[in-house]
Amino acid sequence: MDYILSVVTLAAINMIAVLGLSIFTGFTGLFSFGHAAFVGVGAYASAILTYYYYVPFFIALVAGAFAAAAVSLIIGVPTLRAKLRSDYFAIAILGFGEAFRVILENLEITNGARGLPGIDSFTTLPIVLVALAFSVWITRNFLKSRYGVACIAIREDPVAAEMSGVGLFRTRLLSLVLSAFLCGLSGGLMAHFLSFIQPVMFTLVQSTQLLAAVIAGGMGSITGPLFASFLFIVLPEALRVANMWRLVAYGLMLVLIMIYRPQGIMGYQELPDLFRRKISRSGTK
Amino acid sequence: MFLQTLVTGLSIGGIYALMAVGYSLVFSVLGFSNFAHGAVIMLGAYLGLALAVKLHLGIGLVLVGSIVGSGILAVMNERLAYSVLRRRKAPSLYLMISAMGCSVFLENLVYATIGSRFYAFPEFFSRQVVQFAGSSLSLLDLAAFIVAFLAILALHVFVTRTKTGIAIRAGVCDMTMCSLMGVNVDRLIMVVFLLAGAFAGVAGVFLGVKYLVYPTMGWVTNKAYIAAVIGGLGSLPGALVGGLILGVVETFVSTYVSSVMRDVFSFTLLIALLVWMPNGLFGSDTEEKV
Amino acid sequence: MAADVVRIGHTVSLTGGASMWGQSEARAIDMLVKKINDAGGVLGKKIEVVRYDNRNDAVEAVNVAKRLVSDGVVAVIGPAQSGNSIASAPVLEKASVPMVVTTATNPYVTMDQRSGKVRPFAFRPCFIDPFQGTVAARFAITDLKAKTGAILYDVGSDYGQWLAKYFEEAFVAKGGVIVAKEAFRSEELDYRAQLGKMKGLNPDVIFIPTSQKEAAMAAKQARDLGINAVLLGTDNWGSPDLIDLGGSAIDGGYFVNLADLADPDIKDFVAEYKAAFNEDPVLPNPVMAQDALLMIVDSITRANSVEGGKIAKAMETIKDLKVTSGPLTISAADHNPFNKPAVIQKVDVKNKTFQFVKKYVSVE
Numbered sequence: 001m002d003y004i005l006s007v008v009t010l011a012a013i014n015m016i017a018v019l020g021l022s023i024f025t026g027f028t029g030l031f032s033f034g035h036a037a038f039v040g041v042g043a044y045a046s047a048i049l050t051y052y053y054y055v056p057f058f059i060a061l062v063a064g065a066f067a068a069a070a071v072s073l074i075i076g077v078p079t080l081r082a083k084l085r086s087d088y089f090a091i092a093i094l095g096f097g098e099a100f101r102v103i104l105e106n107l108e109i110t111n112g113a114r115g116l117p118g119i120d121s122f123t124t125l126p127i128v129l130v131a132l133a134f135s136v137w138i139t140r141n142f143l144k145s146r147y148g149v150a151c152i153a154i155r156e157d158p159v160a161a162e163m164s165g166v167g168l169f170r171t172r173l174l175s176l177v178l179s180a181f182l183c184g185l186s187g188g189l190m191a192h193f194l195s196f197i198q199p200v201m202f203t204l205v206q207s208t209q210l211l212a213a214v215i216a217g218g219m220g221s222i223t224g225p226l227f228a229s230f231l232f233i234v235l236p237e238a239l240r241v242a243n244m245w246r247l248v249a250y251g252l253m254l255v256l257i258m259i260y261r262p263q264g265i266m267g268y269q270e271l272p273d274l275f276r277r278k279i280s281r282s283g284t285k
Numbered sequence: 286m287f288l289q290t291l292v293t294g295l296s297i298g299g300i301y302a303l304m305a306v307g308y309s310l311v312f313s314v315l316g317f318s319n320f321a322h323g324a325v326i327m328l329g330a331y332l333g334l335a336l337a338v339k340l341h342l343g344i345g346l347v348l349v350g351s352i353v354g355s356g357i358l359a360v361m362n363e364r365l366a367y368s369v370l371r372r373r374k375a376p377s378l379y380l381m382i383s384a385m386g387c388s389v390f391l392e393n394l395v396y397a398t399i400g401s402r403f404y405a406f407p408e409f410f411s412r413q414v415v416q417f418a419g420s421s422l423s424l425l426d427l428a429a430f431i432v433a434f435l436a437i438l439a440l441h442v443f444v445t446r447t448k449t450g451i452a453i454r455a456g457v458c459d460m461t462m463c464s465l466m467g468v469n470v471d472r473l474i475m476v477v478f479l480l481a482g483a484f485a486g487v488a489g490v491f492l493g494v495k496y497l498v499y500p501t502m503g504w505v506t507n508k509a510y511i512a513a514v515i516g517g518l519g520s521l522p523g524a525l526v527g528g529l530i531l532g533v534v535e536t537f538v539s540t541y542v543s544s545v546m547r548d549v550f551s552f553t554l555l556i557a558l559l560v561w562m563p564n565g566l567f568g569s570d571t572e573e574k575v
Numbered sequence: 576m577a578a579d580v581v582r583i584g585h586t587v588s589l590t591g592g593a594s595m596w597g598q599s600e601a602r603a604i605d606m607l608v609k610k611i612n613d614a615g616g617v618l619g620k621k622i623e624v625v626r627y628d629n630r631n632d633a634v635e636a637v638n639v640a641k642r643l644v645s646d647g648v649v650a651v652i653g654p655a656q657s658g659n660s661i662a663s664a665p666v667l668e669k670a671s672v673p674m675v676v677t678t679a680t681n682p683y684v685t686m687d688q689r690s691g692k693v694r695p696f697a698f699r700p701c702f703i704d705p706f707q708g709t710v711a712a713r714f715a716i717t718d719l720k721a722k723t724g725a726i727l728y729d730v731g732s733d734y735g736q737w738l739a740k741y742f743e744e745a746f747v748a749k750g751g752v753i754v755a756k757e758a759f760r761s762e763e764l765d766y767r768a769q770l771g772k773m774k775g776l777n778p779d780v781i782f783i784p785t786s787q788k789e790a791a792m793a794a795k796q797a798r799d800l801g802i803n804a805v806l807l808g809t810d811n812w813g814s815p816d817l818i819d820l821g822g823s824a825i826d827g828g829y830f831v832n833l834a835d836l837a838d839p840d841i842k843d844f845v846a847e848y849k850a851a852f853n854e855d856p857v858l859p860n861p862v863m864a865q866d867a868l869l870m871i872v873d874s875i876t877r878a879n880s881v882e883g884g885k886i887a888k889a890m891e892t893i894k895d896l897k898v899t900s901g902p903l904t905i906s907a908a909d910h911n912p913f914n915k916p917a918v919i920q921k922v923d924v925k926n927k928t929f930q931f932v933k934k935y936v937s938v939e
Contacts, residue, residue: 002645031378033385051689075556082560086378087318091510092559098507099552105731105760106545113731113761114658115633118665118689196637196662208389215382247393254386258379259369286775289800293767401591401630403788405820414799423799496764497788497820539768545730545760547768 005125006193011233012128013189016135018213018229019222020182023139025211026219027148028175029155031090033207034075034097035183040202041068041100042184043191044110047119050192052109057122061188068184069177071100076176081169097207104199115198116191123193131189135182139222142178151175152220205247212250216257216264224266289420290540291533296426298532299433300491304509305516305524306437307484313457313519314477317377318510320384321362323503324391325482329355329489330498331395337406344409344494348432351486359482360475362387371474388503396500404498429491436487437525440480444521449476457519508535511555517568526566580623581616581881583871584648584672585864586639586663588655591631592786595814596655596860600677601626602852603844603861604652607868607899617872618879629654633662640666648672649881650874652867655860657681657704657733660697668696671883673874673890675867678810678833678860680704681733685910693909696887700866700903701833701859702915704734708741710917710935711782711807711831716749718919718933719805719829721779723754727769727793729785731761738784738809746782754778764792770800780805787814790828791821798824805829815857818924826924829932833859833900835918837931840901866898870905 021035046064049055055063075096079089105113142148150171153161162168191197213232217225236246257264304326311319333351336342342350366383413424444450456463456473464470492502508531516527531551539547558565585604588597604624612621625646629636636659643651644666650673654660660679664687667674675698676684682704685697715721724746728735743753754776757769770793773781781797781804783790790812797806808830817825836845836855841862848856856862873896875881878889891907904913916936920929 003642006641031382078560079556082563084559084563086376087381088559088563090378090381091318091514092556095507095511095552095555099549099556102546102548102552102760114733114736115662117662118687121669194634194637195665196633198633201634205389208385211382212386244393244397248390248397251386251388251390251393255366255383255390258375258383258386259366262375262379286771289771289774290768293771297765297767400594402594402816403592403820405791405822408822414801416801421799421801426799496792501762536768540772544769545758548760 007234007237009123009125009128009193010190011230012125012132013123013186013193014213014233015226015229016128016132016189017183017186018210018217018225019132019135019139020179020186021210022214022217022219022222022225023142023151023182024175024179025214026217026221026225027143027155028151028172029158029219030172030175031086031211032093033090033204033211034093034095034100035179035210036202036204036206037097037100038068038072038180038183039187039190039206040104040197040199041071041180042187043197043202044104044116044187045184046188047116047191047197048109050122051116051119057120057192061185061192064188064191065181065184068187069181072176072180073173076173080172080176083168094204094207097202097204101199101203104202110199113199115196117196119191119195119197121192121195123189128189128193131185135185136222136226138178138182143222147171147174155220208254209250212254214264215262216253218264218266218268220268221264221266221270223271224264224269227271228265286540288418290536292420292422294533294536295529296422296430296532297536298512298529299426299430300488300495300528301508301512301532302437302525302528303433303484303488303491304506305512305528306440306521307481307488308506308509309513309516309519309521309524310440310477310481310484312513313521314453314460314474315367315371315377315380317380318384319481320381320506321366321387321391322481322485322509323506324388325355325359325362325485325503326489326492326506327395327500327503328358328391329482329486330493330502331399331489332486333490333493334404334406334498338404344490348487348490351490352483353486355486355489356479356482359478359485362482363474363478368471368474392500392503399500401500406494406498409494425491425494429495432487432491434525436484437521440484441521443480449473453477508551511551511558513565514555514558514563515565517565518563520565520567523565523567579620581618581620581875582623582625582646582648583868584643584646584651585624585626586629586636586643586651586653586659587626588631588659589628592788593631593655593814595816595857596678597628597631599857599861600653600655600864603848603856604864604868606848606851607865611868611872617875618881622872629659631656631659633658636660636663637666639663643667644670644672649883650675650871650886652864652871653677655679655863657684660684661733664694664697668694671696671887673698673871673883673887675699675870675890677701677863677867680707680810681737682909682911683733696883698870698887698890698905698910700870700898700900700912700915701863702917703911704737705741706915707809707831707917708738708784709745710919711738711809712742712745712749712751713935714829714831714919714933715746715780715782715805715807716751719780719807721751721805723752723776723778724780724782725755725757725773725776725778725804726753726782727757727759727766727773727785728783729761729789730758732785734809734811735784739782742782742784759789764789765796766793767796767800770797770802773804774800774802778804780807782807784809784811786811787817788820791817791825794821794824794828810859812922813858813920813929818922818927821922821924823924825922828922829919830922832918832920832929833915834862835920835929835931835934838918838934841899844899862900866900866903869896869898870903
């Protein structure tokens, strides 16, 4: 039972990070191979606060999320202002993620590449579920606001959006900051659940897994990526598949989705939409 | 120490150049970052290892075998993962994601089947070292450097003097126009990937002989991206120059500043270049068209 | 959970760079468990080994620890690596499950770094890094007659960092001079920048407390650069593939190890292992793993209970227990053994073996 609970908790923690990335990639249309770094900032910032300075958990958690948001400005401002073309941006943020990992490995306070063990395990399933609900609420409200609508406009056609008066740089940056905030929140929860963090947990491998969930779940959808990320964590555990085969499946899946169904499971739709259509169809007979 | 650092830097740079060329070649023709290049390099190394250990072939035949094998692998990679997207004129981002998926797939497939153990090539150049002016250069490094240089020179000749080569350059400018002019685009792309794969094979074998063979060795291609960006994405001489510059600068940073922070420097350089000088030294204008 | 079985967990690297040791550990444990069970088991019950692969990855080690706890094991053997052990310790401590590592030598495996207190549920049958680093330094000064030394270590390794520290302290205390101390990033295989710096400073000996693959690379690159210093290493060099990976460059290197095949104390064990599996045990892990198992069995027997706290208390008072590597006494103060010997081995590429050179029982 304990084991099942732990798997579900981890899945829920992962869902928050995937939600964050889906704001940036799914709704604003910018692919990122570096969002695991923001998860890492949140994890390390909150862990350092509770481990060395005995800061209360919730304050540390929020601080970690804000730290991640702040760090996203470091990479976001220069690259977004330069209006890099999409794959250059993806490479740039990939480089940022890798550089971030090296920095983590060399700071004394993070205990370097050896990792930080013995973090108090404050995270419990109820806390994570509350955080997840909060994240979904923020995301939905953001997307319905004029900022969110602007993001979607940028994803569809940046040039037209710009000509309609949307500030490309400002909107993209806002989207990045919000996505980093959620990733940082996820990281803080994860650090206090695993009780142990290491820089190697926040690299390109993990960024790719987050991206895989967003793409598989579907761009422009909230429920799609949530569903996909839950599946990605729970399914391998249920089948007791070794970790390396899980990654083989991720890779294969990314390729197949790009070829056969680039819109993912729920592209541009939400789970309730599927039911609504069925009902209305049967209603108009 | 200065000369030794320079020599070491150039030998590292030679390998970077080899990797960057294959990557730049695909980028210039198809306009996307082939993240699977690293995986092909890794497979080339394993292929070479198998030839050396199981069939006891010498370094020359190992290289040839790896070149051929990696070339075929690269073409298969293109056929299976990219060709559909290319014909559909999907955005380059989709190709890039597909490439990333391929890379994860292949790397972990090797990890899950062959295993994560590190393997070494038999000693081809057994400890022969060239000494000059107080610095040492191993024969292997010298050979790698020369081969890299010759290979890139040969590629340059091919691209400028042969019919297929000129077709490739035409395709770089405008693929649609090219096909309207009667060029078989599919065959052209196949040749490009064959070449890119060949370079990957050479790089893989040299990396394997210099260091070790293991599933995640393809990640050194992160450096190839940086080298390609320095030289200018899409430029072949740029890839060579970029690789050498990166190798030398990295080694100097490692020796005189900090060896553990070396990669922070390299990636910061990458980001800075992408932001302020995206065309690198020799690249051409690559604005996304409306 | 069957009441007539005593579950003992084994967290071990069955895959990954340390797999040769890990597989040997598993075999040695199974061999000994069968003997114990045939003789009646412990407290009248049979031992059942619950084994998971930690892949020599600290994150996976934590996962494995959690899984072992939920599987209801009464004690855990392993991990073999310091980093994985330090990561697993808090998990097992929280569940009051005693952890007896096999070859993890970092002092902080049995002691919490933040509080400075001994971990109530962590124990080990092997020596610790201060001893290992000091032995290496002693050997370098007295036997290799080294006056200057350099150190190349992995900045991301608990094992390497502390060994470098202890070697440096001991080397300097005995009158040597450390001319260079260079670090490299974990997983990095090219150390020519660091070695290039050392070359000019001409050290007599270069201490490389790393895993076998990194040592092999460092050796190759050092020789290519024309460095003639003697190469000195630690127990992580001792995997059989050191020679495959390092080739002629690593010939003549020395390293500290916990056990040697030629050691008369473990003669019977080696013979038994060879008869069962048709090859030599990959030392020292299988010996240490059996030591750990015997420590657990003895503690359960003397405590007459499988309750974690009682087992741990009994383990603190282990005195002159006959284990595979000789007699073992555990210090209640730091949960480390008293007077575990260290051996120096020399790499012999021609005969593809590690030659026994010398044995140290304690340091003056």
